Amino acid sequence: MMAPSFLMRKVSYCCGLSVHSKKSQRKERRKAQRKTQEGRLKMPAAKTKRQSPRIGDEAVKGKTGQTWNEWFKILDAAGGKTMTHQKLVARLSRQHGIGPWWQQMIAVTYEQARGLREKHEKPGGYEISVSRTIEAPLSKAFKAWTDEKARKKWLPSNLKVRKATTNKSLRITWEDEKTSVAVAFLPKGSGKCQVVAQHSKLSNANTAAKMKTFWAQALDRLKELIE
Numbered sequence: 001m002m003a004p005s006f007l008m009r010k011v012s013y014c015c016g017l018s019v020h021s022k023k024s025q026r027k028e029r030r031k032a033q034r035k036t037q038e039g040r041l042k043m044p045a046a047k048t049k050r051q052s053p054r055i056g057d058e059a060v061k062g063k064t065g066q067t068w069n070e071w072f073k074i075l076d077a078a079g080g081k082t083m084t085h086q087k088l089v090a091r092l093s094r095q096h097g098i099g100p101w102w103q104q105m106i107a108v109t110y111e112q113a114r115g116l117r118e119k120h121e122k123p124g125g126y127e128i129s130v131s132r133t134i135e136a137p138l139s140k141a142f143k144a145w146t147d148e149k150a151r152k153k154w155l156p157s158n159l160k161v162r163k164a165t166t167n168k169s170l171r172i173t174w175e176d177e178k179t180s181v182a183v184a185f186l187p188k189g190s191g192k193c194q195v196v197a198q199h200s201k202l203s204n205a206n207t208a209a210k211m212k213t214f215w216a217q218a219l220d221r222l223k224e225l226i227e
Contacts, residue, residue: 055131056194060106064106071109072114074096085108088111089103101182128199128211128215129197129199130197131194132195132222133188135191135192136191137193138185141185144222146170154222154225155222159173168185169183170183174199178201180201181197184198197219
């Protein structure tokens with residue numbers, strides 16, 4: 001006995017709804033999978049943290065005749081991994097004739113690169129360094145530090161300039177009167193310069209990390225002000 005036609009239509013309609021519903025569910029699942037895959041593809045790869053030298057290779061080579069990696073190889077060949085800090089500095093002075101500031105800079109950076117010294121740790125305490133390349137003449141950057149009114153616009157801290165070499169460097173006693181800041185001004189081509197702030201004699205690693213953030217923000221303000 002055949003079912004009435006209206007029942008057949010109802011069954012067909014219901015089946016059609018069921019099939020359509022399943023197709024819709026499959027489409028939604030595929031869309032969700034595609035979004036997940038796209039999200040994974042767009043997700044940036046995790047960056048490996050590395051401690052980069054405080055001053056770029058170009059500046060180091062210009063002042064010392066070698067890049068960082070070249071200095072590391074020279075000191076490795078000389079047995080630097082087993083030397084004390086004093087012996088490293090003495091060798092750099094005796095064998096290579098570079099100045100005291102660069103002797104310390106190269107020795108400490110080498111020790112950090114070879115895992116012989118904790119990050120930011122120096123012979124006289126902890127030390128951090130931050131640099132920025134600024135699209136402004138050396139003289140303008142130097143004045144932004146030495147002119148108190150101009151300096152207050154980006155660095156509202158109390159400090160005392162102990163020594164100033166025009167357009168080259170500053171030696172500063174920080175506001176705590178216990179720590180020191182050395183500032184270097186390096187030429188970077190037409191109308192550009194690099195400013196390096198090095199804060200030393202810090203008491204511990206936590207303070208060093210905080211001051212690194214502080215100087216990064218301060219030099220960003222300086223850059224924005226004078227560019």
